[in-house]
């Protein structure tokens with residue numbers, strides 16, 4: 001199929017298991033060139049071999065130009081997008097993608113950032129925490145999954161030490177107390193939340209000093 005203007009022809013340089021039901025893919029320019037810049041929170045439209053187009057957030061450091069890293073969770077039941085990634089894609093294959101688009105931009109000058117991620121929702125948050133760390137901005141992340149085997153990008157997050165708080169539902173005896181996190185966040189905090197709908201609803205609806213305009217989903 002012909003490539004539309006602005007579309008990218010990428011190659012899968014590497015892929016592998018990142019967590020249970022989550023694959024990590026590294027995409028590069030087949031000629032080794034620089035890729036278009038992206039902002040933290042941005043995603044790619046990925047044209048899959050089965051004809052479906054699905055969006056995947058860029059998880060790597062936005063200063064990198066030589067690759068895009070995405071993480072794809074296997075959705076069940078689904079219409080076949082994530083299943084296609086998990087069963088049909090292989091290293092070395094070509095992949096047609098849109099240029100990076102950002103519908104989840106990070107306010108660059110917040111006094112502090114609270115990131116709340118659930119499951120595969122960690123992907124856009126990961127590029128955001130990398131940006132905060134590089135820019136010396138105050139941040140912390142609370143990352144929840146049903147159990148340890150589902151915590152994706154652990155190796156990437158572990159070096160951030162105490163700035164990352166892990167929550168496993170099975171060990172904690174229940175889901176993340178999202179309302180309490182929001183209630184405890186001081187005025188001036190910007191909250192960025194990505195994850196399953198019930199988590200985002202809990203963050204959106206929780207009372208607290210952080211106004212709706214500073215809660216981003």
Ligand SMILES: Cc1cc2nc3c(=O)[nH]c(=O)nc-3n(C[C@H](O)[C@H](O)[C@H](O)COP(=O)(O)OP(=O)(O)OC[C@H]3O[C@@H](n4cnc5c(N)ncnc54)[C@H](O)[C@@H]3O)c2cc1C
Pocket residue numbers: 043052054055056057058070071072073074075076077078079080081082083103120123124
């Ligand atoms: C901006 C953006 C960024 C994203 N980033 C990522 C990312 O980094 N990683 C990632 O894994 N995914 C990401 N996604 C989601 C991704 O694009 C796909 O939606 C996902 O891979 C599932 O695709 P699918 O075709 O397998 O499932 P879909 O058919 O899209 O189904 C997804 C889920 O929706 C539910 N569902 C499907 N059909 C119905 C129905 N008829 N009625 C009720 N519920 C239904 C099911 O519970 C299913 O598990 C992102 C989406 C957006 C919009």
